[in-house]
Amino acid sequence: MVQSVTPRGLIGSLALVVDPQEREVFRGLDSLIARLQPAVAGLLLDPMFWCPDVDHCGPVTPPLLEHVIRLVPATFPLWVRITGTTAEQTIQNRRRLETICSRLNYSGPLAWVDTPLLYHSNRGLPEHYRTLLAETPFNLIADNNPQLIGKLKIKTKRKNIRTAVLKRIAEEPRLVGLLHRGDLRRVMNYQRAVRRRSDFFIYDASERSFLERPSASGIVSVGANLLPDEWRAITLASLNLDEGSQSQSARFRHLWETGLKVRTLEKYYKNAPARIIPAVLAAWGLIRGQGEPLSPGEQKAVDSILAHLPEGRAGR
Amino acid sequence: MAMPNKKNLRRGAAKIIKEAKDVLRIEAEGILNLVDRLGPEFAEAVHWIYKTRGRVIVTGIGKSGIVGRKIVATLNSTGTKALFLHPVEALHGDLGMVSPDDIVLALSNSGETEELTAILPTLRSLGTRIIALTGNLQSTLGRSSDLVIDAGVDREACPLGLAPTASTTAMLALGDALGVVLLNRKKFRPEDFHRCHPGGVLGERLQVPIREIMRIGSSVPLVKEGTSVAAALEEMDVKELGATLVVSDSARLVGIVTDGDLRRGLYKYEAILRKPVEAIMSPNPKTVQADGSVADALGIMEDHEITVLPVASGQGEIQGILHLHDLLGKGHIRFEP
Numbered sequence: 152m153v154q155s156v157t158p159r160g161l162i163g164s165l166a167l168v169v170d171p172q173e174r175e176v177f178r179g180l181d182s183l184i185a186r187l188q189p190a191v192a193g194l195l196l197d198p199m200f201w202c203p204d205v206d207h208c209g210p211v212t213p214p215l216l217e218h219v220i221r222l223v224p225a226t227f228p229l230w231v232r233i234t235g236t237t238a239e240q241t242i243q244n245r246r247r248l249e250t251i252c253s254r255l256n257y258s259g260p261l262a263w264v265d266t267p268l269l270y271h272s273n274r275g276l277p278e279h280y281r282t283l284l285a286e287t288p289f290n291l292i293a294d295n296n297p298q299l300i301g302k303l304k305i306k307t308k309r310k311n312i313r314t315a316v317l318k319r320i321a322e323e324p325r326l327v328g329l330l331h332r333g334d335l336r337r338v339m340n341y342q343r344a345v346r347r348r349s350d351f352f353i354y355d356a357s358e359r360s361f362l363e364r365p366s367a368s369g370i371v372s373v374g375a376n377l378l379p380d381e382w383r384a385i386t387l388a389s390l391n392l393d394e395g396s397q398s399q400s401a402r403f404r405h406l407w408e409t410g411l412k413v414r415t416l417e418k419y420y421k422n423a424p425a426r427i428i429p430a431v432l433a434a435w436g437l438i439r440g441q442g443e444p445l446s447p448g449e450q451k452a453v454d455s456i457l458a459h460l461p462e463g464r465a466g467r
Numbered sequence: 468m469a470m471p472n473k474k475n476l477r478r479g480a481a482k483i484i485k486e487a488k489d490v491l492r493i494e495a496e497g498i499l500n501l502v503d504r505l506g507p508e509f510a511e512a513v514h515w516i517y518k519t520r521g522r523v524i525v526t527g528i529g530k531s532g533i534v535g536r537k538i539v540a541t542l543n544s545t546g547t548k549a550l551f552l553h554p555v556e557a558l559h560g561d562l563g564m565v566s567p568d569d570i571v572l573a574l575s576n577s578g579e580t581e582e583l584t585a586i587l588p589t590l591r592s593l594g595t596r597i598i599a600l601t602g603n604l605q606s607t608l609g610r611s612s613d614l615v616i617d618a619g620v621d622r623e624a625c626p627l628g629l630a631p632t633a634s635t636t637a638m639l640a641l642g643d644a645l646g647v648v649l650l651n652r653k654k655f656r657p658e659d660f661h662r663c664h665p666g667g668v669l670g671e672r673l674q675v676p677i678r679e680i681m682r683i684g685s686s687v688p689l690v691k692e693g694t695s696v697a698a699a700l701e702e703m704d705v706k707e708l709g710a711t712l713v714v715s716d717s718a719r720l721v722g723i724v725t726d727g728d729l730r731r732g733l734y735k736y737e738a739i740l741r742k743p744v745e746a747i748m749s750p751n752p753k754t755v756q757a758d759g760s761v762a763d764a765l766g767i768m769e770d771h772e773i774t775v776l777p778v779a780s781g782q783g784e785i786q787g788i789l790h791l792h793d794l795l796g797k798g799h800i801r802f803e804p
Contacts, residue, residue, distance in 0.1 A: 339493075346503040346504070353621065364626070367622055387628075388628030
């Protein structure tokens with residue numbers, strides 16, 4: 152029986168930094184998981200985000216999934232990117248990864264993550280998701296990511312999942328959540344569309360949005376790779392999950408200072424998080440070797456973060 | 468320092484208004500969310516509270532505690548007996564106020580507030596039913612309660628959890644819904660509301676002019692100078708005010724005889740009944756003018772510790788009389804709600 156827990160709170164998007172020589176090897180994976188896992192409610196494996204070239208990024212590979220499953224406790228929530236370049240390929244990706252789960256006899260709280268508009272239009276999406284979910288025991292989380300779709304070489308008519316379409320695909324009970332980046336009006340429309348589903352979660356996938364108007368479901372954070380404990384504190388506070396634990400004035404002061412630190416760092420890496428965050432992690436010695444060369448602006452951002460958080464501060 | 472130009476001011480104002488609108492939208496959505504999620508457990512909660520012989524004990528801490536106090540006020544104003552129990556005080560003895568007939572309404576957005584969850588086992592052992600208002604149905608509070616009402620919202624308007632916004636608004640709205648539905652079930656009438664709000668009614672009454680409530684004509688106890696104490700006593704008995712005014716031949720007020728004056732006279736004179744009233748009356752009594760307000764009369768009565776006050780013109784011509792009970796609407800003159 153598969154566990155179907157949908158976590159609320161901080162979901163860490165694990166920094167997946169590919170070794171340039173060996174495409175299947177991710178640098179520092181074990182130490183990054185060990186650093187991140189205690190602070191988060193779940194881990195997102197999203198090579199597509201961390202890959203520098205969006206048109207050539209793939210989903211999670213079977214070796215990566217196997218490696219992570221062996222590292223984390225069986226009850227720890229994992230979100231796994233399956234998005235391919237077509238509907239068929241996405242379903243195929245899911246099947247390939249499921250064979251790993253079967254082979255490892257894994258039945259943990261795993262959910263597939265997919266950005267459907269990267270390969271599919273709004274039209275026919277409910278039918279596609281019905282097919283996608285028909286054979287799998289795991290839940291699915293849709294990713295509404297207009298920025299990513301905007302970066303595609305092939306331009307699409309729509310960058311966002313239509314509200315009416317979300318309402319229809321949310322009729323499928325194993326679609327349990329949505330990652331959202333974008334404006335407040337749209338997310339409110341989405342909320343209305345899924346209101347009858349009390350078990351449906353809309354997560355902020357934009358750190359800036361969460362820091363201003365936090366979703367009660369939680370946040371998918373890339374910055375948690377840099378400041379796991381700080382992101383955890385902010386998320387728990389934003390979801391009112393730590394009320395009454397200490398004196399209010401001390402708590403507010405701590406939160407305010409933590410919030411300021413997280414915001415400051417987010418400003419530095421927001422333009423190229425997939426390049427800047429790994430460079431900082433490498434400078435801290437958490438991952439081996441050098442990544443791709445950075446632009447002067449990116450290098451300046453890395454230097455600014457390191458000035459705020461020198462090497463000795465990096466360890467948990 | 469450079470002054471901001473009009474264009475920048477307009478931009479600044481537009482940004483402020485946009486931010487404020489965002490906050491209001493988030494809070495409004497929070498309540499609308501409850502509309503769709505409100506289920507039979509709410510109706511069950513209303514039924515329990517309506518039927519109970521006990522009271523509603525509302526409890527919560529922090530912002531939930533503040534909301535809880537407002538819910539207590541709403542319930543009491545609308546005819547449902549309620550009181551607030553601070554969870555920390557509960558742990559230090561206030562749990563003694565809870566009886567098995569009471570229903571506890573426990574408020575916590577997270578449902579994991581330590582101070583609140585700490586009192587749940589004792590409440591359960593008392594046999595008190597617990598209704599949870601929480602945003603986390605699977606929380607300790609949710610799991611320990613007999614009924615759970617979903618007060619969850621999708622989003623907060625304030626960052627870092629510094630000030631719960633949509634979640635507290637949602638709880639407050641649910642409390643209002645509870646109060647109003649109970650009010651309708653109890654067939655609560657305007658006069659019941661006035662009974663629960665004596666402060667409000669009294670406040671209105673204090674502004675009423677004295678001429679509208681004073682006793683006039685034959686209901687004013689009155690004797691002339693030279694009248695015997697026996698006759699004055701008869702007048703006091705008939706008019707039932709515990710006092711009679713004493714006037715001169717020209718109908719000017721010269722004194723007042725009260726129950727207190729009689730007591731003192733009995734002590735002083737053996738054959739008091741045959742004495743003239745002047746022997747025992749209090750001369751030159753305090754008066755109030757008919758144009759004054761009830762508040763003025765009440766002030767004089769309080770200052771001089773008296774319960775009967777003559778109403779007279781500036782020249783001492785008697786126009787009426789007031790008893791303290793008339794001011795409170797309990798005596799001869801009653802106020803319509």
